[in-house]
Each structure stands twice: as C-alpha cells, then as structure tokens.
Amino acid sequence: MTLSSDNLIGGERVPGAGTPWRAVEAASGAALEPAFASATAEQAERACRHAEEAFDAYRETALTARAEFLEAIARNILDLGDDLVTRCMAETGLPRPRIEGERGRTIGQLRMFAEVVRRGTFLGARIDPALPERKPLPRPDLRLRQVAVGPVVVFGASNFPLAFSVAGGDTASALAAGCPVIVKAHPAHPGTSALVGGAIQRAVAECGLPAGVFALLFDDGIAIGQQLAADPRVAAIGFTGSRRGGTALMHTAAERAVPIPVYAEMSSINPVVLFPAALANRGAEIGRAFVASLTLGSGQFCTNPGLVLAVEGPGLDAFLAAAAEALPGVAAATMLTPGIHKAYCAGVAALEANPAVTRVAQGQTGSAHQGQPALFATSAAAFLGDHRLAEEVFGAASLVVRCADAAELRAVLDSLEGQLTAALHMDEADHGQARALLPLLERRVGRILVNGFGTGVEVGHAMVHGGPYPATSDGRTTSVGSLAIDRFLRPVCYQDLPDALLPAALAEANPLGVPRSVDGGPAGA
Ligand SMILES: NC(=O)c1ccc[n+]([C@@H]2O[C@H](COP(=O)([O-])OP(=O)(O)OC[C@H]3O[C@@H](n4cnc5c(N)ncnc54)[C@H](O)[C@@H]3O)[C@@H](O)[C@H]2O)c1
Ligand SMILES: O=CCCC(=O)C(=O)O
Numbered sequence: 001m002t003l004s005s006d007n008l009i010g011g012e013r014v015p016g017a018g019t020p021w022r023a024v025e026a027a028s029g030a031a032l033e034p035a036f037a038s039a040t041a042e043q044a045e046r047a048c049r050h051a052e053e054a055f056d057a058y059r060e061t062a063l064t065a066r067a068e069f070l071e072a073i074a075r076n077i078l079d080l081g082d083d084l085v086t087r088c089m090a091e092t093g094l095p096r097p098r099i100e101g102e103r104g105r106t107i108g109q110l111r112m113f114a115e116v117v118r119r120g121t122f123l124g125a126r127i128d129p130a131l132p133e134r135k136p137l138p139r140p141d142l143r144l145r146q147v148a149v150g151p152v153v154v155f156g157a158s159n160f161p162l163a164f165s166v167a168g169g170d171t172a173s174a175l176a177a178g179c180p181v182i183v184k185a186h187p188a189h190p191g192t193s194a195l196v197g198g199a200i201q202r203a204v205a206e207c208g209l210p211a212g213v214f215a216l217l218f219d220d221g222i223a224i225g226q227q228l229a230a231d232p233r234v235a236a237i238g239f240t241g242s243r244r245g246g247t248a249l250m251h252t253a254a255e256r257a258v259p260i261p262v263y264a265e266m267s268s269i270n271p272v273v274l275f276p277a278a279l280a281n282r283g284a285e286i287g288r289a290f291v292a293s294l295t296l297g298s299g300q301f302c303t304n305p306g307l308v309l310a311v312e313g314p315g316l317d318a319f320l321a322a323a324a325e326a327l328p329g330v331a332a333a334t335m336l337t338p339g340i341h342k343a344y345c346a347g348v349a350a351l352e353a354n355p356a357v358t359r360v361a362q363g364q365t366g367s368a369h370q371g372q373p374a375l376f377a378t379s380a381a382a383f384l385g386d387h388r389l390a391e392e393v394f395g396a397a398s399l400v401v402r403c404a405d406a407a408e409l410r411a412v413l414d415s416l417e418g419q420l421t422a423a424l425h426m427d428e429a430d431h432g433q434a435r436a437l438l439p440l441l442e443r444r445v446g447r448i449l450v451n452g453f454g455t456g457v458e459v460g461h462a463m464v465h466g467g468p469y470p471a472t473s474d475g476r477t478t479s480v481g482s483l484a485i486d487r488f489l490r491p492v493c494y495q496d497l498p499d500a501l502l503p504a505a506l507a508e509a510n511p512l513g514v515p516r517s518v519d520g521g522p523a524g525a
Contacts (some may be wrong), residue, residue: 170240
C-alpha cells in the first residue's frame, strides 16, 4: 500500500509545504519514508471553512446514516490490514499485540458510538407538554434536545496512536454527536495517521456525506494547532498530551473573541493506596502485580501508577521486597519518541539526585531509545515538603511514599492535584479506612478502583476517563466511554414551536422513536 503524506482536506489530498520532515523509527531513530510537509495556514483555513460548510448538513443526518458512517470507518481501518500494524509498530516502538489490541479497541469504540447514535438517547429529548389551563399562568410547550456544537479539532496523542488519535475516542464521539472533525496529527506517527485518515476520508465518500466532515492536517510544530484553536469556526477541542501543550491550548481558546471549551487530558500520577490488611495478607502479590502495571507499554500510559502510598510496616516491606525482586527482571522498552525518552531520563535523574529519595530497584538497561524502569521511595514528610515529587514522570517510574500512620497518608492524598485514577488495595478489614478516604478521593479523581490498577481502561457506558485539573482541563466529563459524546453537544429548548417546525426527535409523533422524557419522567420511546 502506498503511503500518502498529503493533508486531507475537503475530500482531497493536498500536499503541504515548507521543509520536509520524516517520522522516526522509535527503536532505532532512523528516518522513515515518506517525507511529510506541514499544512500551510491557507490549508488549515480551508479545512475550517469546509468543516463549517459541512456542519449543518452533517448534524442533521439521519441517525442510521451517521451510525453507518462510524461503522464504515471501523471497517475501513480493519481493511488496512497489516500495513497499519507494521507502520504503527515502527513509528511508536509498541509491540504487535499492543497495536492489534489497540486497533480492536478503536474499532470497538467506533461501533459503540454507532450504537449510541442509533439509540438516540444522546439527544436527551425532554418534553414538558403545554398546560394551557394552569393557574395563575398557563405553561408553554417546552421541548429540549441536544445539538452538535460545531466543528471540533482533535489533537492525536503520541501514546495511543490509534485509540486516542485520528479515529480515536475524541473523533468518534465528536462525529457521533454530529460535529465535523479536523485532526491535527501527532508528528510522532504521521504514517499511521495518514493511513487512518485515509480510512475516514473513504468512509465519508462511501456514505455520501459532505466532504468537509473530516480533515487531517500535518505539522511538526505548533503553528497549525494554534491556528485551529483560534479559528472562529472551531467550536471545541479534544487533546491528549502534555500539560504544557494542553494549557497552551486552553489559553488560546480562552482568549478568543468567543472562547470555546478545550477537553484536554494532560498529567496524572494515579495514586495507589495500599491498606494494612491487604498488605499484611498479600503484600508480595500486590508488589508483583504493581510492577506489571508500572512497566506496561514502557509506562507510557496516562493511567500509569506513578505514586504508591502506604503506612510503614512489615506488609509494606513485603510489597517493596517483591517489587524489588520483580523489577530487575523487566527489560527496558522502546519509548515513543526521543523527546519522551529524554524527558523520562530527566525525571528519573531528578529523583536519583533528590537526597530525600532512595532507589528501591531498577529494571534492565536498554538501548539509546529505551526506558529503564525504576522504583523509588521517600517519606511522607519529604513528599509534603517538595512539590516536585508530585510531578508526573511519564514512563515506567514510580515513587512509594512511606507514611507514619493513616493521618499522614490522608495528608499526602489531600496534597495531590487532580488525578485520573486512584487504586485502592484492600481486604474487608480495610473497609473502614477506605470508607473514610472516599469523600476525599471523590474530590481528587475521576475513577476510584479496588484491587487493580488504572491501566487498561474499559470502554463502556459507565467509564470516566477524566478528573479534576490537571488530569484534565474539565473534570466534569470523560474522554473514554459513551458519555464522551456530551462534550460535543449543547441543549436547545423549543418553546411553542408548531409541530411541523420541530426537529424530528421532538415532533409529537416521535417518528425517530427516540427515548424522550415527558414531564421529568424516565425516558421512553
Ligand atoms: N497524560 C498523558 O496521557 C500523556 C500522553 C502523552 C504525552 N504526555 C506527556 O507529554 C510529553 C510530550 O509528549 P507529546 O508530544 O505526546 O505531547 P505534546 O503535548 O507535546 O504534543 C501533543 C500534540 O499537541 C501539539 N502541541 C503541543 N504543544 C502545543 C501548543 N503549545 N500549541 C498547539 N499545539 C501544541 C503537538 O504538536 C502534538 O500534536 C510527554 O513526555 C509526557 O510527559 C502525557
Ligand atoms: O494514556 C492514556 C489512556 C490510558 C488508557 O486508555 C488505558 O490505560 O487503557
């Protein structure tokens, strides 16, 4: 399969301009063909214009047609076959089973949103029928539905080249909501992005949709991303990446004449709390499971367990001993980009250099592009006195905080910024302590889980992959699971509109058969 390096705009392939750049094979650092050229400002402008032109037609497509479009994207991605898998492996250094698994998740996600669209529940249809006889005043007829917000810009993530990238959760949920999508490809995997972008562009044509429904733009810098974020036609942004990049986009979006929401998923250290009974009963077992989660994908998961909290004692010692025994057996693994590798090495070096921190164990050393896993420990007092210890080290490094007692452990949790997840390891005898921490955890994190680790997010209807700042820019929502669609919708109320003028979802006869809540009752068709 020939790999095109063109931008995809308005149903066409459009070569970029300027100095050519190439993807890098993550394992070797060698340049990969073909050369890419960044989109021009005019091309980004054109993508926004096409998206705006496509918006009104796309957002009113029949629900079945929109669902079939999402399914066509999934099918076209599968049809890319091994070309997609091998290119993605080369660009990211991630192994085949991981890429194949992520492709399955991406396709599953698209199909889940197709089902969400077909059901129509996302329209949130509500009806308060008119009460003309009501005293002292009659009630008007009120009907509400959710409408798509407008064109959405999605920034592909480096660490999930499929499930959080061109056809990932942000794109799937925005398209499901009825929003055209412009993707700014991550420069670490442009070939993967081009292949998946082509699959979406083909689906747009196959389904007879307006060509502006999808665009893909390349840029190895930040100019195109900034331009898109500032463009008045763009209504929302989805982003997964660094805190620096996410907050820069938040500032741009907030400074516009008309500010727009940015749904940025940024940084999280995902505290793991080890309770005393669980530690006493199975400290070593938890230690081994922890190492497996810590080192998954070279630790390049936003859900990576970067902080472990426990009260001092033999149980914690057993946990540490088991982790210290397991970690040296773990091979160093290729990291996504030289920049991410460098940042990881700098983070580990800062922990090594901190006099209040001791190294518990290390994994095996590797090549120039591989990250060596590392586990460190410190005291709660040191952690509370040095905010740098709470910063994310993106990769397979974690810090164990030894606490004197439950009060100190609570103080450490209380000091943390917003997080995606908190993992609690507990037995029944720990329930009292865990219950006491739950209100605090609810204020800090998006997902609380028991006797597991946050890595490996289930894509479903009750999932929250979000959390208070800086885990995300807006802790009221999620970027994984069907609730993600709500980010790209807003409610409109229709008061006393003649039936003939109402959108089909709200017309008296309910021709779409969508679930509707009447007078605040449970939604039914
Ligand atoms: N929490 C997470 O899930 C997660 C995921 C990936 C990376 N990271 C962190 O980010 C670091 C860098 O990795 P990365 O390259 O994936 O993230 P990044 O934030 O540098 O880049 C992500 C995307 O945003 C764009 N971008 C970055 N800064 C921008 C700006 N100021 N304006 C407009 N666009 C901008 C980039 O071009 C890229 O397309 C990692 O070392 C890690 O610390 C975190
Ligand atoms: O890196 C961010 C997403 C993590 C995730 O989806 C997972 O752990 O499965």
